[in-house]
Amino acid sequence: MSNAVVKFRLEPKSGRDRILLVAMRLFGEQGFDSVTVRDIAAAADVSVGLINHHFGSKDGLRDQVDAHFLEVFEAAYLEGTRVGAEVTSAEEYSQWIEAWISRHVDDWPLLAQYLRRALLEESDWGAEVFRRYYDIVRSAIDRVDAAGGVAPEVDRLWLPFLIIYLQVGTLLLDPYIKRILGRSGFDRDLWRRRHEAYSHMLASGVWSGGAPARPSPRPTRRRRPPPEK
Amino acid sequence: MSNAVVKFRLEPKSGRDRILLVAMRLFGEQGFDSVTVRDIAAAADVSVGLINHHFGSKDGLRDQVDAHFLEVFEAAYLEGTRVGAEVTSAEEYSQWIEAWISRHVDDWPLLAQYLRRALLEESDWGAEVFRRYYDIVRSAIDRVDAAGGVAPEVDRLWLPFLIIYLQVGTLLLDPYIKRILGRSGFDRDLWRRRHEAYSHMLASGVWSGGAPARPSPRPTRRRRPPPEK
DNA sequence: GCGGGCGCTAAACATACGTTCAGCTCCGGC
DNA sequence: GCCGGAGCTGAACGTATGTTTAGCGCCCGC
Structure with missing residues (x-):
């Protein structure tokens, strides 16, 4: 092992x-x-x-x-796909993709920063890494979907990207989170808490009373005109 | 003009x-x-x-x-806060923050790329821009929350960040989206579609049926009417 | 008419940078 | 003992890069 x-x-x-x-x-x-x-x-x-x-x-x-990074990443990737291929429920999915990240969290201060650079600098291998990552997420979603786990009205095109946004957001924006929260979003407890917030958002959304029977607390302000230009 | x-x-x-x-x-x-x-x-x-x-x-x-960018950004920022201060419902919130972005979508190929780079390079003003952005999102959420619009079990610490992830995800990762979808996520119809997927995710989550992490008012799937145009 | 400022150019300049090279020390094998 | 290679050094080299400078042409106010 x-x-x-x-x-x-x-x-x-x-x-x-x-x-x-x-x-x-x-x-x-x-x-x-x-x-x-x-x-x-x-x-x-x-x-x-x-x-x-x-x-x-x-x-x-x-x-x-790059080679050294990819060597490490490749191991995590294979590990991820192997486990990921067996996942069919939303719960499991959210579990393994997070575990896949959390497993190497101790090595992250260095690796994450380097990956962040590579993604944002659009290095050629950074694009390849992203493509693979997308494939992992997408195929996992597809399996969940095939098992009926994805709500019918959800946009299948954007879902993988939105999930990726949530997953890599901390990676890409951690320098700024650090300034606001005073510590890294990758800190153990913060990270775990983030995972729960993330899972809950995917499962139930965040607004209360999803039913249209909302008691519009404020008198009607003029609604913004649709984006037009 | x-x-x-x-x-x-x-x-x-x-x-x-x-x-x-x-x-x-x-x-x-x-x-x-x-x-x-x-x-x-x-x-x-x-x-x-x-x-x-x-x-x-x-x-x-x-x-x-930088000054030229900030001049433009400042205008959009003031515009955003002015409107944002009047928002108390989740629906409205999601409307104006997206409109705030969409309004200038035509100028974005240039501006977005520059902002993306500034965030990447962690310039001092990039940090300031992020801080302000966070303040906007956070205070908007706070108002919605005060009006009872945020589900009780939602993590108040992470919610603003998760929303920011969803909002700036396309900004930061568009080069890769372009490679996968063949065109920019900022293209009109794609962008609008993304907004609907985003709104729906915040309202109801994306998984169907599955047991929510917490006892939710309604473990059965909640149905929402499709977003009205 | 003309003096002077403004927009602009091209060459010269100084330095920072990536790279090269002659040569040092250490160490295992013969 | 000593040979040869590996790890390593620091000065030197050529070039790319940011900056400076001398000067040209145009236009406007006097």
Whole structure:
């Protein structure tokens, strides 16, 4: 079992691994173009020459960082699809997709930040990661749907995307959540609480009295005109 | 032309405005550090010297681009809060926040990309924009809540964030949606359809029948009339 | 007419950056 | 003992990039 999950942490003893680790962190924090090889060398406490000695070039370094990330992600992906393929109920679905994320939560401060960058910078492999992720979510929904678990009036086209929004929202916006809440949305208890709020929203919505018999508490304000331009 | 909305489009006749416009586009597409002043000069069909002549430095240029964006955003923000302050029902809320976005949808290919980039790069003003956005959403929810419009078991801490996720999801992930659907999620009909899916999810959830996590007033599926046009 | 400011250009300049290279230390095998 | 390779260093190199500067043409007020 311990073998199923690829090791996340590189040995910081060797200079090569230190460079890889530091580069991943800096790329995630500042973006590829904003980080200089001298920054990396300084942070990893090695000479600039060593980076090119091991990785050929700055681009080569990025390739290796990407490869390392994808190696980890691939393991999680396979794990996810394997479990996901057996899911047919909404409850189960919400369980495994969250578990799939939570399983590696301890390694996330580094990995999540890097994935966030990759997604937002639209790296070529970032697009591939997203595509796979979409496939996972979509096929899971399809199975739930086939089992009658999706309400009939729900838009099948948008449902996977809306669910993805909810799932990756914390990933993409955590820097700002941190500023508002004072701590990361990935913190254990916050994360768990978020999962419950998320599950509840998918199951029942959030507004009360879904029945149209709402006691319109305020006198009728002028309703906004439909978006027109 | 309505005077209430600050002009979005600069006059591309003057070199200064061309630079501003091109810079906004390139910064949004590639990120500040990846764009060189020579790129901008070439794309705006001016000399490199003109950029520093008008803006002093590349950083000065960014400041002006930011200022122009914020000018536009501020108008939309005030417009949003003014209307938003009068909203107390969930229906209205969902209406105005979407209208607030839809109103400027034609200017979005440029503005959205720039905002997306600002959020990605965690610029200081990007954080400020997010904070204000959060305040808008949160206070709107609070009013709805005070009017009894929020279901009691809903997590008040996470609700604003989950709603924000749904709202900005398309903004942040549109490049990938484009690859999957073949066109932008901001396209008129897709956007409208997304809004309905979004409203429906908030009102009723998406799963059918299934047992809600909490004893809900009605474990059986609740039916809603289709959103009136 | 003309002086001066404004928009603008193109070349020159200084520096930051990615890359290269000669050479150092350490260590295992012969 | 010493050879050879691996890990590593720091200075040097070439180029890309942001900035500065000298100067041109146009237009407006006097």
